[in-house]
Amino acid sequence: FFLIPSNILPEIRSCSEVYGYINEGPLSGTPIASCLGDQQAALLGQMCLGAGQANCTIDEGMFVLFNTAREIIDSDHGLLSTVAFQLGPRADPHYALEGAIAHAGSSIGWLKRTLALDPVASDAMNSSASALFPDGPANTQLMASFCSAVSSPVPPYGETKTLAGGGVGQRGGVIFVPAFSGYYTPYWRYKARGMMFGITLQTTPQQILAAAHEAICHQVREVLESLAKDCPTWPRLAKLTVGGDLSEQRALVQLLSDLNGVLVERPQTSTPACLGAMLAAGLATEILSIDQFRQNCVPPIDLFSTAFNSSQRDMKFRRWKMAVDRCLNFDSVSDSDPVKLIGDGRDPDSYVRCSIPGSVFIVSSFVLIVAAQLMKQHGFA
Known part of the structure; x- marks a missing residue:
């Protein structure tokens, strides 16, 4: 395979067994007993052990893993088939479908550094809430959800303490597509480029930042729709478990539930991968069982249910898809095609x-x- 002799390749081992021991230093003699990728460890640490469970890790990038148990599913809709975990050399391996999103927290950081947007403006909540609810306080269910999402103190992502979910004006909102290095799941178009739509002289920094948060949630929906197409006979995803640094922003997690129409579960830890590695090591050394881990090590959870109806979600998502289509076709017109360039700039009438x-x-x-x-x-x- 690739002209590499098979005898020099490493042995395939499970992710939960003793591979050796530390030889030197203060940890000398300590067994090395687990080895997992960060996303797979997060899936394990959030106890997504059964088929049909999914977790979403939101950091600089974003990854969604869907546990398919012992079934390997070859995706026809832009997802990646991967190994989830194997808890012991004699255990059956579990597989997963993975959706990869290149830019999540990095897009927020880019807006802050490059465009010098102020994510901690004092009027962020008022301006965003009034724009999101142009009809006033009549829509009490949405307003209650929004206020509950932004009223509690939220740990920052880096230095970013921005409000997610607002900033959609009465005459159309800003759409931000962060395809800085191409578009990953589900299109895999490396020539796609990031774009921003709908800006006017009245556009505020809060609206742009809110659009960046909405972009994160819309990309998750694209992954979930690909999952539904690849697994048409599976039950609909009942809940999505989230982790990562950006999951500490309560407003973002609420927006994720609103724009995807799914119950979101957030364990009160932003580093579930550490818990997954600990569980695998504990099982390998027989000092911990899954039941003991569930009883003693799983942190409390926060639940977020959607406050949007399907028509609101679908309207926002349709506008998002129109913007994505333009990003994907960014390279379809070249400078050597003046006729097309002139035609694109002409009045359609x-x-x-x-x-x-x-x-x-x-x-x-x-x-x-x-x-x-x-x-x-x-x-x-």
């Missing part, structure tokens, strides 16, 4: 206006011919 003189000539000529024939028949010629 110009073709109709340009056809009017010719149409008038054809119709008038036809009328004159018919009139001449009638005059000839009646002896006027």
Whole structure:
């Protein structure tokens, strides 16, 4: 395989067994008993052990893993088939479908560093809430959800303490597509480029930051829709477990539930991967069982249920998809195609206006011919 002799390749081992011992230092003699990728460790640490369970880790990038248990599913909709975990050399391996999103927290950081947007403006809540609910306080369910999401103190992501979920004005909101290095799941288009739509002279920093948070949630929906297409006979995802640094922002997690229509479960730890590695090591050394881990090591959870109806979610998502389509086709027009460039910048009604003189000539000529024939028949010629 790739002209590499198989005998020099490493042995495939489970992620929960003793591989060796530390030889030197203060930890000398300590067994090395677990080895997992960070996303797989997070899946394990959040106790997504059964088929149909999923977790979402939101950091600089974002990854969604869907446990398919012992079934390997080859995705036709842009997901990656991967190994989830194998808890012991004699245990059956579990597999997963993975959705990879390149930019989540990094897009927020880029807006702050490059565009110098102030994510801690004092009027963020008021301006965003009034824009999101243009009809006033009549929509009490949405307003209650929004206020509960932003009223509690939220640990920062780096230095970012921005409000998610607001900033959609009455005349259309900002759409931000963070395809800085191409678009990953589900399109895998490396030539796609990031874009921002809908900005006006009245656009505020809070609206742009809110659009970046919405982008995170819409990309999760794209992954979940791909999962539904790849697993059409599986039950609908009942809940999504989240982790990572950005999951500490309560407003973002609420927005994730609102824009995806799914119950979101957030354990009160932002580093579930550490718990997963600990569980695998504890099982390998037989000092911990899954039941003991569940009883003593799983942190309390916060639940977030959606406050949006399906029409609100779908309207926002349709606008998002239209913006994504333009990003994906960013490289479809080259500088060497001036005719297309001119056509793209032309008024769409110009073709109709340009056809009017010719149409008038054809119709008038036809009328004159018919009139001449009638005059000839009646002896006027």
